[in-house]
Amino acid sequence: MRIRGEIKELSADGLGVLERNNRAVYVPFTYPGDVVSVNKTRRRFGRRIATDFELLESSPLRQTSRCPHFGTCGGCLWQGLRYGEQLRFKAELFERITGISAPVKGSPNIWNFRNVSNFIVTTWGIGLKEYGDPLGVVELSECPVFSKRTSEYLRALRAFLSETGLKPWNLKKKAGDVHYLRVREGKFTGEVMVNLIAHTKPSEDVAEAFKDYFSFADSLYWSLKTDERDDPRGEPEIIGGEPFIRERIGDVTYLIHPNSFFQTNSYALGSLLKAVEGFTDGERVLDLYSGVGTFGVWLAKRGFEVEGVELNPFAVEMARKNVELNGVNARFRVGRAEETPIGDYDTVIVDPPRKGLREAAELLVKSGVERILYVSCNPKAFRLDYENHLRKAYRIEDTILIDMFPHTPHVEAVIWLERT
Numbered sequence: 073m074r075i076r077g078e079i080k081e082l083s084a085d086g087l088g089v090l091e092r093n094n095r096a097v098y099v100p101f102t103y104p105g106d107v108v109s110v111n112k113t114r115r116r117f118g119r120r121i122a123t124d125f126e127l128l129e130s131s132p133l134r135q136t137s138r139c140p141h142f143g144t145c146g147g148c149l150w151q152g153l154r155y156g157e158q159l160r161f162k163a164e165l166f167e168r169i170t171g172i173s174a175p176v177k178g179s180p181n182i183w184n185f186r187n188v189s190n191f192i193v194t195t196w197g198i199g200l201k202e203y204g205d206p207l208g209v210v211e212l213s214e215c216p217v218f219s220k221r222t223s224e225y226l227r228a229l230r231a232f233l234s235e236t237g238l239k240p241w242n243l244k245k246k247a248g249d250v251h252y253l254r255v256r257e258g259k260f261t262g263e264v265m266v267n268l269i270a271h272t273k274p275s276e277d278v279a280e281a282f283k284d285y286f287s288f289a290d291s292l293y294w295s296l297k298t299d300e301r302d303d304p305r306g307e308p309e310i311i312g313g314e315p316f317i318r319e320r321i322g323d324v325t326y327l328i329h330p331n332s333f334f335q336t337n338s339y340a341l342g343s344l345l346k347a348v349e350g351f352t353d354g355e356r357v358l359d360l361y362s363g364v365g366t367f368g369v370w371l372a373k374r375g376f377e378v379e380g381v382e383l384n385p386f387a388v389e390m391a392r393k394n395v396e397l398n399g400v401n402a403r404f405r406v407g408r409a410e411e412t413p414i415g416d417y418d419t420v421i422v423d424p425p426r427k428g429l430r431e432a433a434e435l436l437v438k439s440g441v442e443r444i445l446y447v448s449c450n451p452k453a454f455r456l457d458y459e460n461h462l463r464k465a466y467r468i469e470d471t472i473l474i475d476m477f478p479h480t481p482h483v484e485a486v487i488w489l490e491r492t
Contacts, residue, residue: 099121
């Protein structure tokens, strides 16, 4: 069944919405003002998603995409949308979900800004996942969103595989040797970490070849993956170079390890840190879900007395290294956010996982703390936390949106909550 019409709006997850006979079809890589013909759809999560469609007339909001893989690669739904319009729609979608009208601060760089990329290595190709197809892989030649050096990294990988005879992962049969290549860059330090995620340990010859082909890397890891899940996770073992690379944001230096979570846009991270700093009040700060100390170390550098709580022991170890490296006054410990006694703090910062605070929200309500800064890239989770728990004791005082994710529908929010 062929459906033709104009895209009138965007869904909350950034897809173009085509209305026909009171039914909606969701069309990826399209924007308001586009006229499309949809030839084929499939049902996914209760919605009709277009899988075969033609763009008949282009919206005036469009721009020419920079990446030759745009339209098939799942990384950038909005690369065909002018950047100013991206920011406008991010604010609109955030307000639609949360009811909060807030300004958006754009990313200083919208190209080559990502400091990490996970290239999947499969029998069908090496690159990134295809949009909407769990088994589809885009054979990548470049990635202008990640790095100018993407083609260099991929050439080294393909040559390494060719020489060693290591087999790419077969997604269907769940068999093979090499599954992912994860590359991290310190955008402000120029340092590079290469981490190969494989299902086999390297022989001496293979390890030497790995070091030869990736001799440009400052840090070189081989991560052994012992499960069949399709994710870039394994137990890392250093093969060559330094155990960490560094990233420097303003006057703070952060150490990065293969298992570290670090915000993916180094250029916009400064804006995010300054937004948190601007909303922080008093002297004593509790940093819940503190990770490697991204917020806590930054605030400690500015004279705040910081205590961080994080469930992951390795992240706490990294946070302590970052404290020592920067010579600041901050303490980080292992603990569950929902079991943390909320003492006499002036400000509590929460940067929860995508599912939100849940039980920890009620703990904050009962704590009596005057100010909460809720940092999140998931507005739906914030809305549920606020409506179900936080609104009992807190009002929304102010919000700033930071575009950490150009060319996607996502945006990072810093929401200042004050006790009523």
